[in-house]
Amino acid sequence: MKIIREAAEYITEHERLFLYLFAKQHKLSIANNLKEAKYELEKNKNRIQELDKLIEAVFEQNVLGKLPDDRYNRMLTNYEKEQKDLMQKVEDAEKLINTAQQENIDVRNFLSNIRQCTDIKELTPAIVNKLIDKIEVFDRVRGEDGKKHVPIKIHFVGVGIIQFPDAEMLEKTKEEMKAYTKKAS
Numbered sequence: 001m002k003i004i005r006e007a008a009e010y011i012t013e014h015e016r017l018f019l020y021l022f023a024k025q026h027k028l029s030i031a032n033n034l035k036e037a038k039y040e041l042e043k044n045k046n047r048i049q050e051l052d053k054l055i056e057a058v059f060e061q062n063v064l065g066k067l068p069d070d071r072y073n074r075m076l077t078n079y080e081k082e083q084k085d086l087m088q089k090v091e092d093a094e095k096l097i098n099t100a101q102q103e104n105i106d107v108r109n110f111l112s113n114i115r116q117c118t119d120i121k122e123l124t125p126a127i128v129n130k131l132i133d134k135i136e137v138f139d140r141v142r143g144e145d146g147k148k149h150v151p152i153k154i155h156f157v158g159v160g161i162i163q164f165p166d167a168e169m170l171e172k173t174k175e176e177m178k179a180y181t182k183k184a185s
Helices: 002-013 015-025 031-063 069-115 125-131 165-185
Strands: 134-135 152-156
Touching: 002 015, 002 069, 015 069, 015 165, 031 069, 069 125, 125 134
Parallel strands: none
Antiparallel strands: 134 152
């Protein structure tokens, strides 16, 4: 319950920072990268359509005897290879975009759920199901203080493990965010 309360307090106080760090960890979560991926996707789809027309044109020229067979075969091979490569790029880009959009939805849901947990008094199954994806429990280890403890990792739904930055990391990240905002303006 303590970690849920800590996560809720951290996110409530530093939501922008949390989102910035989350975006930094995930490849396509930053809007500019997503925009660029969508642009590349459209560009590749358009080129695939152009290649279809070019393949049709060289076929017709070959059938009409305007294009020799050897030249036709070379052109067709090149067009088909380019088209196959582009189709793979389109498939990969669509997967990345879908993943990024799903991550965005998952993060929104997590934020909505965690905001409701700032004053929880009791850890209920409903809260656990809403917030926690899985809990990893490790073998006991001896800590620096000489006492044994059991390390655990809590994977939150939609965001995974939350790293709570210390005061130094908070300041460093805030400065990084300011610099990023200035650069983007």
